[in-house]
Amino acid sequence: xxxxxxxxxxxxxxxxxxxxxxxxxxxxxxxxxxxxxxxxxxxxxxxxxxxxxxxxxxxxxxxxxxxxxxxxxxxxxxxxxxxxxxxxxxxxxxxxxxxxxxxxxxxxxxxxxxxxxxxxxxxxxxxxxxxxxxxxxxxxxxxxxxxxxxxxxxxxxxxxxxxxxxxxxxxxxxxxxxxxxxxxxxxxxxxxxxxxxxxxxxxxxxxxxxxxxxxxxxxxxxxxxxxxxxxxxxxxxxxxxxxxxxxxxxxxxxxxxxxxxxxxxxxxxxxxxxxxxxxxxxxxxxxxxxxxxxxxxxxxxxxxxxxxxxxxxxxxxxxxxxxxxxxxxxxxxxxxxxxxxxxxxxxxxxxxxxxxxxxxxxxxxxxxxxxxxxxxxxxxxxxxxxxxxxxxxxxxxxxxxxxxx
Amino acid sequence: xxxxxxxxxxxxxxxxxxxxxxxxxxxxxxxxxxxxxxxxxxxxxxxxxxxxxxxxxxxxxxxxxxxxxxxxxxxxxxxxxxxxxxxxxxxxxxxxxxxxxxxxxxxxxxxxxxxxxxxxxxxxxxxxxxxxxxxxxxxxxxxxxxxxxxxxxxxxxxxxxxxxxxxxxxxxxxxxxxxxxxxxxxxxxxxxxxxxxxxxxxxxxxxxxxxxxxxxxxxxxxxxxxxxxxxxxxxxxxxxxxxxxxxxxxxxxxxxxxxxxxxxxxxxxxxxxxxxxxxxxxxxxxxxxxxxxxxxxxxxxxxxxxxxxxxxxxxxxxxxxxxxxxxxxxxxxxxxxxxxxxxxxxxxxxxxxxxxxxxxxxxxxxxxxxxxxxxxxxxxxxxxxxxxxxxxxxxxxxxxxxxxx
Numbered sequence: 001x002x003x004x005x006x007x008x009x010x011x012x013x014x015x016x017x018x019x020x021x022x023x024x025x026x027x028x029x030x031x032x033x034x035x036x037x038x039x040x041x042x043x044x045x046x047x048x049x050x051x052x053x054x055x056x057x058x059x060x061x062x063x064x065x066x067x068x069x070x071x072x073x074x075x076x077x078x079x080x081x082x083x084x085x086x087x088x089x090x091x092x093x094x095x096x097x098x099x100x101x102x103x104x105x106x107x108x109x110x111x112x113x114x115x116x117x118x119x120x121x122x123x124x125x126x127x128x129x130x131x132x133x134x135x136x137x138x139x140x141x142x143x144x145x146x147x148x149x150x151x152x153x154x155x156x157x158x159x160x161x162x163x164x165x166x167x168x169x170x171x172x173x174x175x176x177x178x179x180x181x182x183x184x185x186x187x188x189x190x191x192x193x194x195x196x197x198x199x200x201x202x203x204x205x206x207x208x209x210x211x212x213x214x215x216x217x218x219x220x221x222x223x224x225x226x227x228x229x230x231x232x233x234x235x236x237x238x239x240x241x242x243x244x245x246x247x248x249x250x251x252x253x254x255x256x257x258x259x260x261x262x263x264x265x266x267x268x269x270x271x272x273x274x275x276x277x278x279x280x281x282x283x284x285x286x287x288x289x290x291x292x293x294x295x296x297x298x299x300x301x302x303x304x305x306x307x308x309x310x311x312x313x314x315x316x317x318x319x320x321x322x323x324x325x326x327x328x329x330x331x332x333x334x335x336x337x338x339x340x341x342x343x344x345x346x347x348x349x350x351x352x353x354x355x356x357x358x359x360x361x362x363x364x365x366x367x368x369x370x371x372x373x374x375x376x377x378x379x380x381x382x383x384x385x386x387x388x389x390x391x392x393x394x395x396x397x398x399x400x401x402x403x404x405x
Numbered sequence: 406x407x408x409x410x411x412x413x414x415x416x417x418x419x420x421x422x423x424x425x426x427x428x429x430x431x432x433x434x435x436x437x438x439x440x441x442x443x444x445x446x447x448x449x450x451x452x453x454x455x456x457x458x459x460x461x462x463x464x465x466x467x468x469x470x471x472x473x474x475x476x477x478x479x480x481x482x483x484x485x486x487x488x489x490x491x492x493x494x495x496x497x498x499x500x501x502x503x504x505x506x507x508x509x510x511x512x513x514x515x516x517x518x519x520x521x522x523x524x525x526x527x528x529x530x531x532x533x534x535x536x537x538x539x540x541x542x543x544x545x546x547x548x549x550x551x552x553x554x555x556x557x558x559x560x561x562x563x564x565x566x567x568x569x570x571x572x573x574x575x576x577x578x579x580x581x582x583x584x585x586x587x588x589x590x591x592x593x594x595x596x597x598x599x600x601x602x603x604x605x606x607x608x609x610x611x612x613x614x615x616x617x618x619x620x621x622x623x624x625x626x627x628x629x630x631x632x633x634x635x636x637x638x639x640x641x642x643x644x645x646x647x648x649x650x651x652x653x654x655x656x657x658x659x660x661x662x663x664x665x666x667x668x669x670x671x672x673x674x675x676x677x678x679x680x681x682x683x684x685x686x687x688x689x690x691x692x693x694x695x696x697x698x699x700x701x702x703x704x705x706x707x708x709x710x711x712x713x714x715x716x717x718x719x720x721x722x723x724x725x726x727x728x729x730x731x732x733x734x735x736x737x738x739x740x741x742x743x744x745x746x747x748x749x750x751x752x753x754x755x756x757x758x759x760x761x762x763x764x765x766x767x768x769x770x771x772x773x774x775x776x777x778x779x780x781x782x783x784x785x786x787x788x789x790x791x792x793x794x795x796x797x798x799x800x801x802x803x804x805x806x807x808x809x810x
Contacts (some may be wrong), residue, residue, distance in 0.1 A: 054732030086758035119725040120759050224711040306629040314806035321522040327459030353491035354525050394802050402717035
């Protein structure tokens with residue numbers, strides 16, 4: 001089950017970036033489960049990683065290589081997360097990177113590893129190493145759609161987004177893919193995102209964009225409140241388009257940021273739409289907050305409430321559950337009589353109770369839609385935050401209660 | 406569905422306390438939905454209330470009356486929570502208390518109101534008022550079992566506990582009842598507990614016991630992480646047993662505390678065992694913590710993880726989900742290589758990965774039981790905390806997704 005059409009876009013090729021896909025047979029024989037991104041010399045990479053303290057071996061190593069070297073390859077496997085694997089996991093991840101570095105004639109630190117799949121099982125290094133030449137031989141600048149499928153685990157569909165824009169008379173492109181169907185899938189983990197552009201971006205701007213855009217997209221979605229051991233989202237700028245470099249004060253930065261933001265949001269939303277068992281795509285907007293943290297606390301408390309989520313599944317405009325979630329979000333001195341809660345355009349709560357003009361029929365009409373906005377106006381400041389989530393269905397329980405196979 | 410046998414105990418009568426039950430027909434005609442506890446003059450009452458900022462009208466009023474007066478009556482109705490009802494709700498609660506005070510010839514502040522049931526609907530004051538004389542006429546010291554049923558909402562079974570002990574050669578009794586089948590049922594709210602003893606207890610000791618015992622029992626259980634608008638747990642000491650008053654330094658205090666603790670825990674556990682859709686009763690023990698807060702953070706993060714809870718439902722020893730929950734609990738500088746995770750007696754995680762001697766068969770054997778202990782030893786201090794929860798089943802979704810009827 002998933003919300004919305006979910007077709008892949010026509011991906012724009014990124015100058016200076018090629019993709020090679022091969023079958024290592026990590027979990028299923030014949031499955032194209034190995035994706036290698038090859039970046040032209042001079043490419044820059046920035047990223048954000050999971051804050052879970054139990055991060056997987058490839059997360060540790062990708063962070064280290066990113067800090068040390070000039071990235072030339074991203075090595076991504078599905079089928080095994082190389083998480084919870086201790087010292088051996090670190091050695092295995094390094095071994096895969098070293099073998100790709102040897103094949104390609106680059107230093108070890110030029111390879112960033114990413115793994116997703118079952119945790120606690122040793123990474124099948126030999127299988128991956130054996131498939132590396134195939135991946136390198138298959139390098140193609142039009143590999144995005146195949147890569148979107150290649151990095152899937154339990155996703156029901158591939159996820160991608162693409163944009164083109166003009167910078168100083170030069171056409172530049174952005175393409176990206178993501179995967180994830182729960183914020184955490186420790187047994188078949190987890191969220192990954194890879195976004196690339198062929199415009200040149202100054203390193204400090206690239207990291208700023210990766211953090212800022214990741215924060216307002218991948219860090220604002222939640223399926224079940226869990227964070228995973230392998231999450232990573234990388235932003236790549238090859239600089240091969242020929243357009244001028246975007247520096248801190250560049251007049252082209254706003255246009256680039258806007259286009260990137262669209263790609264980030266589309267990829268993040270695609271994960272929510274494909275959330276485990278999802279039947280609704282839910283936007284939770286908190287406005288009128290006095291501070292960002294209280295806006296986020298309210299938004300996430302509502303987004304994580306199993307009672308709100310099951311009501312969403314049932315298309316039940318159960319305003320009491322939303323109100324109770326707001327009440328336990330820990331906002332100091334919240335004025336309950338002042339705040340307002342809306343379902344779409346319909347006011348549910350005003351003056352500390354059900355709005356006078358609210359009727360179940362009006363609430364029901366909004367709730368029966370597939371895309372729903374819950375808007376909570378705290379009416380005590382001017383800070384606004386938005387998070388996205390999905391409902392909580394029987395299928396969520398079924399998917400997550402199935403014994404690991 | 407519920408875990409364990411769940412039969413009511415033989416309740417010991419509490420000298421100085423009588424219970425009157427009547428049918429107000431609040432939600433279902435003929436249902437015995439009104440419970441009145443009558444306390445002898447000189448009785449003392451202490452309690453803890455929900456910390457949810459959207460607390461219901463009766464919570465506000467009970468708190469105020471408790472601070473102002475000498476409690477003589479507890480007025481409890483099921484079928485309507487009088488929550489989310491604004492100014493009118495306050496007036497309605499006061500009106501019910503006033504009418505009972507008039508009937509009984511006591512001041513308004515001697516009546517403490519408690520409501521549980523549907524929220525957002527006006528309290529049917531007339532129905533309640535009409536049934537008050539029946540409740541007063543039915544006063545009986547053996548009303549505990551009927552009261553346990555009288556305060557139920559969606560509970561599948563009544564909940565009670567009772568103990569007797571000797572204090573200074575005098576037999577004293579403790580009896581208590583509780584209700585709740587989700588930590589929050591905003592549409593059919595919520596948790597209530599009433600525990601009474603006939604020993605005399607000094608006010609400061611009574612409040613200390615109410616807070617301390619409530620904290621280690623009702624404040625350590627969680628069904629779905631939500632807290633409700635109407636939660637209250639009251640501790641009553643009538644002093645009518647004839648045993649000497651228990652003061653701060655009393656040598657009898659440890660024995661009383663121990664007996665009360667058993668009653669509190671039994672009542673709190675009964676709520677978890679009757680948790681919505683529960684098929685497992687789960688104890689989460691965190692030991693070796695450096696501070697109480699980090700022990701609780703770890704315990705609750707595990708207890709609230711939908712992925713851990715669905716794995717428990719599936720009897721799946723999915724240690725990766727527990728490990729990932731521990732990793733996102735926000736404990737600073739957690740040493741992942743030092744901590745250990747046990748399922749019953751079986752070590753799951755050691756040295757940052759799956760324990761060497763762990764086998765799926767051993768994990769599976771523990772997980773297939775109806776009562777399961779997850780023990781997380783952080784190995785960085787000597788603080789210990791325990792919380793209790795249940796699993797997350799299809800029935801949870803069914804129960805909470807059903808449209809309000």
